[in-house]
Amino acid sequence: MQLTRPPAHHLRPFVRLLWASTPDDAPTPQPGAREHVLPTGGMHLVFRLGGPPLRLFRDDADAQGFTVGYAMVGGTRPAFFVRDVSVETPSVGVMLQPGAARALLGAPEGALADCHTPLDALWGADAGFALEQLHGAGSLAAQLAVVEALLTARLALRALHGLHPAVAHALAGLSGGSVIGELVKHSGYSHRRFIALFRGMTGLAPKQYTRMLRFDRVLSQFALEPHQPWVELALQAGYSDQAHFNRDFLAIAGMSPQAYRRAAPTASRHVPMRAPSHRSNLSKT
Template sequence: MDTRGVLDEQTGRTKFRLRTVDPAPALAPFVHYHWIVSWDLTEPFTQQVIPHPNVHVAFSDEGALVHGIIRGRFTRRLTGRGHVLGVRFHPGGFRPWLGDRVSTLTDRTLPVTDWLGVAGTEKPVVEATDDAAMVAAAEALLLPRVPEPDPVVTQVRDLVALIQDDLALTRVDHLAQTSGLSVRALQRLFSEYVGVGPKWVIRRHRMHEAAARADAGGPVDWAALAAELGYCDQAHFTREFTAAIGVSPARYRLRT
């Protein structure tokens, strides 16, 4: 399981359990996977996440919410005993369900009741007795509402995969050259389908990679990593890392 974006992941895994479940075939063109987090704590624990370019629909005791892409850090305080089921959509995969530009959801949450027009949607999910039943309850809400196939979703997924597969792809004009689209066309496409621009996706992927290197253990040559990730110098990398993660690379490495 790829846990990039979960900060201090080694500590987190001692506090909660995370697992994923593949979606039903009819949902697979739009949904990457379902995720389930459960915890049973004697003391509160706060987990921070650096989100990916994915929209999530989450079901918990606190309600059912659509989470647009968060450009900063996502923080969740876990107390007592509980669980959450989330539906992680592919980059671009939520656009056909929303019927509007995904950028209208960026840094926002939307009650699932407002989205689907159905009240009490979280109850069948959070009251389910096991993972399979939770997933089945969530899919029972989604499957009757599956939209028509949208070939642009596949195009957007492929573009985001290009960014994630090639660390040398560090600028939007590089992505334009590789994809055959103009920079302006990429910006419009990402705003419409992803919710953030391609530059943000590139920068966020570099931060995920940097944090993952620190979490892996062992010494990190930050200057070499900054160069590998396409930064003009280590100072630029350190500023972006600190802004995204909340502490400098060296301090983050010490606490992991």
């Protein structure tokens, strides 16, 4: 069971989406189960309300992995990560808008990119207080109301600056198909300074962000037309040819397009994978 909705109006410059989920029945453990989590191009704040703490793996061959905790920030990243899904857990999550991390988390996107950060490293004791409040909420809707109140309180503590105008213009331009060089020229900044501004606000360089937009268009269209040939999906999304598409897909998803289709994920960015057979150290962390 999952509830997804946009945030309250005052949070929309900072929050793209709120969600809460819980297993429909008592979950059956599946020892060793894991999945590739494909990037969204955004930053996520997640609270796990049951089961074990989040366990991640450095790659598909990592049998031991490492734990992150029950409240964490998933930074913007250009490629997949691997996580343990052996036990389904109730969770609450927030997908942030570009430029929102400093206001809500106390650190810029660039400092949190490409990794998972325990929330207590950013919020201190407030991270534990947030988990307590969410555990006390009686329904998915109540959990979303709690997390909205927590984020509203965080905003009240900080001076708000929003997106840098050059980055805001670039994000709109890239979504509309503008060329990066034209956006740099329009910004009035040097190429190096423009990239630094963009990365600081989004966690990705402009070329990485553009690549994520193309990848997102492919996944969105694939979800609507799962039997359409990959080459057609790739050309529609803006790839120059199938070889270009195959290279990007492998780099971002950690698998080929054909392997992705065979996996048939029920959620487009959560792809079930087999765990490595050598798991003798898995329970020691």
